[in-house]
Amino acid sequence: MLNKIIQFSVKNKLVIGVFTLLWIIYGVFEVTRLPIDAVPDITNNQVQIITTAPSLGAEDVERLITFPIEQAISNIPQLKESRSISRFGLSLVTIVFADDTDVYWARQQVAERLQKVEIAENASIPEMAPATTGLGEIYQYVLKPQPGYETKYSLEDLRTIQDWTIRRQLLGTPGIADVATFGGKLKQYEIAVNPSRLKAQNLTIKEVFTALSSNNENTGGAYIEKGPTVLYIRSVGLTRNIKDIQNIIVKNTQAGTPILIKDIAEVKMSSAIRYGALTTDDIGESVGGIVMMLKGENANNVIVNVKKRVAEIEKILPKGLKIEPFLDRTKMVDNAIGTVQKNLIEGALIVVLVLVLFLGNLRAGFIVASVIPLAMLFAIIMMNTFGVSGNLMSLGALDFGLIVDGAVIIVEAILHHIHSAKKYKGVDTISQEEMDKEVTGSAGRMMNAAVFGQIIILIVYLPILSLEGIEGKMFKPMAQTVAFAILGAFILSLTYVPMVSALFISKKVSHKPNLSDRIMAKLEGYYERGLSKALQVRKSIVIGAFVLFGIALVIFSRMGGEFIPQLEEGDFAVETRLLLGTNLSTTTETIQKISTALKNKYPEVEKVVSRIGSAEIPTDPMPIEGGDMIIVLKDKSEWTSASSFPELADKMTATVKEIAPGVTTGFQFPVQMRFNELMTGAKQDLVCKIYGEDLDKLAKYAEQLGAISQTVKGATDLYVEKVTGMPQIVIDYDWAEMAKYGIYVSDINQTVNAAF
Known part of the structure; x- marks a missing residue:
């Protein structure tokens, strides 16, 4: 069978030539479609459910929101595990499915279960987080005023522009799952009720709520016929400005005098209570956004599309504003692919040099070397077919020595037979027909050895193909790419190599030993x-x-030992925690002070952007006493304070301890941190979880485990998650006293809710 293919290839050179040309054209086309990323996406198959309830404490969120959701989704098929976080005003439930589950089918199942869940009235409708992954946060930016315009735009103005201009434009970009707004102040109308005036008018806060909700709506009245035409009826009752709100009637007195909102309250523009902020090292608080890529999209193409859209958006922004990216996946991808490119080029040059040197024939050396790019094109075609992205693991695993093994055997056999055969003793030149016979015979005799060698190599990679879970997602692309390349090289050894050898290897027979012969x-x-x-x-x-x-x-x-070596992404992501119960203003000031100090002390730092608390889409639910500092670094060749990332991290940690004692920091890389969080629920490399019913005992055991961990050699950036100790003002109701005055719990709760 193999000999017949070789004979056909040598006899029908034009057919094989056209086949090779089509191979090249289709391969180049597939190269443009290959998804490029830095590393394989090892995020498990998951769906996140987000519910906000600004007026509920952590225990109430757990009891009234998180627990009902967990019960509802517990019987979904192919569910592997679920975990949740209940914070003040926020519930986040993460559901992990089997790796072979279609994520959109999983989201449909979750949506059906959520319809049956009864949620507290003062909570939002549970929503699913965008269908993205740990590699999904591809582009993060800050909306900054340019020099001279710092005082023109307030945080409310920046937030409004971000929500209503930038975000809406970016959502139309192909491949984007969503855009999460971070920082700023959400503009809203504030009605500050004066308790003394309210009491003087004998009104309750419930009546104020009723008046406001009853005087802010539109409706329609079908239509009426007037002559040959119809007139559609529409009422416009939505409030449009402060004056409209001020003139809303709350109640009429016994004398018939209307009591308006402006009589009992001050109406003004204000901002909603914040659970997060964004700061930069130069201007302090600002507004930004996180662009999240849809799962399965080509990161390289999506980033290009986002940058084009950002350039278009900047043209319509108000004068003096600019969009400044601080975390761009392009940098990480370029670093990884640059490393792969450098290694592949160097490897190819070494292989070509060795082939030419030991084969002793320049043409033969280049024939064998030409198998490398052709086999890589075949591998890329197969990678696109099987959904394997081009990254450090897949492309970096290619070994050119393995790829050219079969071609070397065949070409070396052809050269050896031509120059050592007795029938060519005294012959200086052979004909094309004789060359075809020699190529067919030599290739046929050696093909079994070449095939056997390639099969052995493929067998070595079979165990890797059987890996599952995170290990499979990380290492399967490597085995698949190598197998694809070797398969391509095998096909080329049967077709292209015999054809091009018969066509281009010199037909002059040399009877003198050349340089290669003498070296050998x-x-x-x-x-x-x-x-x-x-x-x-x-x-x-x-x-x-x-x-x-x-x-x-x-x-x-x-x-x-470690699972995989850390990929130096080029920037730091520093998890920063202050004492439990620290308010947002103190957290912002402290992290801003740390950011400014790091920027001024270390010339390696290009900029520092800090994300404090939670974003508008809280897939990373940080408390307000915590945040992530994104330290954007210059190229490593420009560093002067340190020679490696660990050394620089150690020095920066010491600086933070000097500036802000008691602040806990953990230096990681941005994507690495996101992977850790999505897979385990925590951002650290190694996480120990203790399960139980009593929170006080869990907190005690956690502190003991933390103390033991500090004694372990090599343990750094230790952090113990606090589950108790949050400062609270608890209002306990006296039911007997409430009964005397005829007051309901809901009335008091509404008053407390409105007052704070």
């Missing part, structure tokens, strides 16, 4: 002498080999 003769001489001496001391050689093997085992047992 010397190497063979050295080897024979060394082998002869080794055979004289067989026992010593065997004993020495076993001793070295034993030493290697001892060294190996003492080596550290």
